[in-house]
Amino acid sequence: MTRTFGKPALTIAQQLALLQAEGMTVADPARAEHWLRHVSYYRLSAYWLPFEHPKGHAGPRFVPGTTFETITALYDFDRKLRLHVLSAIERIEVAIRGSWAYALAHHAGPHGYLNAALYSDRRQFHDNLSRLAREVGTSPETYIAHYRDTYDDPAMPPVWMVAEMMSFGQLSRWYSLLDDRALRNTIAKPLGLHETVLVPLLKHLSTVRNSCAHHGRLWNRGFLLRMKVPQKPADLVATLEPPPPGPARLYNSLVLIRHLLKQVDPQSQWMIELKQLLGTHPTNGLSAMGFPTGWAGRPLWQ
Structure with a gap:
């Protein structure tokens, strides 16, 4: 029918x-x-x-x-929340780009990232490389144009250049595809997490970032691409909530963002500003975001 x-x-x-x-x-x-x-x-x-x-x-x-006024107040709250979360993910994204490029350059050389033997899935590696090569070929970035105009071999720029131009989603795919667990952990170490946690977290944060960047609803959204809840450090574990059945809520995402910012930007006022913003929620409906009762007393929110 x-x-x-x-x-x-x-x-x-x-x-x-x-x-x-x-x-x-x-x-x-x-x-x-x-x-x-x-x-x-x-x-x-x-x-x-x-x-x-x-x-x-x-x-x-x-x-x-x-009331219509409550709806528009909620919309404004969500808009401010998106911008605040995006500002944090930007700093985390820059840090992981730098760590990925530095570790690969010293592990395998400036162009070592092009070695298919580094990756666990050759087909996926070639798919990623084809996508990246197309972007390099059409990129208007000055540093990429300079490389194209100056060098013929290798055709692709060094890892520290491509790290700056690939999308966050691409970066998470290149990172997760690395076959060497020790190398993945070397990249994860400056962010204070084990690679088994950072790999799914970057994929999750890429989804959160895209929602923010494309003006999507954030505050009570459920995320199908879930993260893994870490077992350490203790203050992080004590602040997180057990993963609920079904889609993940925003609370644990915000906790992990808070933890990562402590590593990459210790002087950041992001957490203080977030708590102030949460206090303006027009209905105080933080439970829809996954916030538990008494959340503000947990270690990472202090």
Whole structure:
């Protein structure tokens, strides 16, 4: 049986009227229309979803007391959270790029990263290399253009150059593919984690970063690409929550980010600023982010 989409496009006025008819209180219709025009009904719908009755409920869609102002306050909170998390991941990303390039350069030479024997899966290595070579061939970066114009052999730049141009997702794939566990641990050591934890964590943080960079909802999102909960150091373990069944919530991600920042930027005020931001949550709904009761008393939040 063919299922045909039949929803019509609604005007801004119709969108607002629909929300009011479904039980949402709108104190300032002009302001609400501005939000619907410049943010969009569909983007905001992700933020009012927690305020909806379960499907099949008889009566209005929204629970009593739902206001448009709460929805926009939640949207603003999430926007600030994304920017704050992105600023931390940027510093972590720079650190892992540097550690990866330094370790490989001293282990195998400036172009040793091109040796397929270093990697656990030859096919995946060649896929990664083909993708990277295409980016090098079209890169407008001055340092890449200089290498292309100055050297013919090897065709690819040294590891410290490609480390700066590849995406975070690519970097995590190159790192996880290394066959030598000791080399992976050498790269992980400056970040204060074992490689068995850092490998899945970088993949997870790449997903978190992409959500932030592409303006996706973050605060109560569930992440299918999960991290591994480490067994040490003690202050980290005591701050983390046991992994829940189903998608991972943001709390453990924030704890690991806090731990990594302690290694790469010890003077950072990121944790203090995060706690201040969390205090502005419009509904204090931190449990939807995976925050446990009494979280602020755990070691890494001190």
